[in-house]
Amino acid sequence: MTAFGLREEAAAAPALRGCFVAGTDTGVGKTVISAGLLHLLGRRGLRVAGYKPVAAGAVWHAETGEPGGWRNDDVEALLAAGNVELTRAELCPEVFEAACAPHLAARLEGRRIEPQRLIDGARHLMPRCDALVVEGVGGFCVPLAEAAGAGGDWGTDDLAVALALPLVLVVGLRLGCINHALLTAQAISARGLRLAGWIANRIDPDMACAADNIDTLTRALQSRHAAPLLGVIAHIESPDAGLVADQLDAPAVIAALQLRR
């Protein structure tokens, strides 16, 4: 056992396939693009599932023909975009009511997030699919579990390391995104992870010089991290998974994630 009760043998477990979708921030389109990636890979004949390790912000759904329980928008979107049968609890092992930083949402409920549970949850899904699309939580360095005493926190970056999936970075195109993208890419590399590629998402339709921002990032992320651009997603009124998939560069995604189809 290591800090946070993580089992040492996890390192020897079979490698996961798919990707870990990180964002330059919260609200930049990780869910929209994870759903698009699921749709794209599903279209290519792969068995795909989404995984949201922690969701903060849920409403209670009463029994109405289907089982009641907490409902979270990200979980619903990923459930709809995948093609493997799985329960909401399998897709997302930790759901909290409050829409705030996850470790604080857990604290409000007198609960703690258990890192091993999040790692096991992803591993549990893998035998049923060819690719798992893990949506991160907020940006890349978000605390999830608080260490007792003077120890450090365990967060989304540690989860990405434990899952050892290639990273796909969603850059929400708005003023400031170049700095956010380069800092996030640096943090990903510093943790020894592979940044497989990045996706530009036009969350701000009025952004000045959007094309030049994309050019700048394309050059910087390619030269510093060998990370190609995998697609530019236009601002879409209701960005459904199929429309997003249409705007991704399918061969580049397959190559970046080292999948067979």
Ligand SMILES: Nc1ncnc2c1ncn2[C@@H]1O[C@H](COP(=O)(O)OP(=O)(O)OP(=O)(O)O)[C@@H](O)[C@H]1O
């Ligand atoms: N290309 C787009 N065009 C228009 N709206 C978009 C686009 N991408 C994302 N959005 C909208 O922006 C909002 C945030 O997107 P999304 O929920 O995918 O972000 P997120 O990074 O997953 O957020 P969180 O950190 O809460 O998980 C949503 O309302 C979504 O519909």
Ligand SMILES: [Mg+2]
């Ligand atoms: Mg989301």
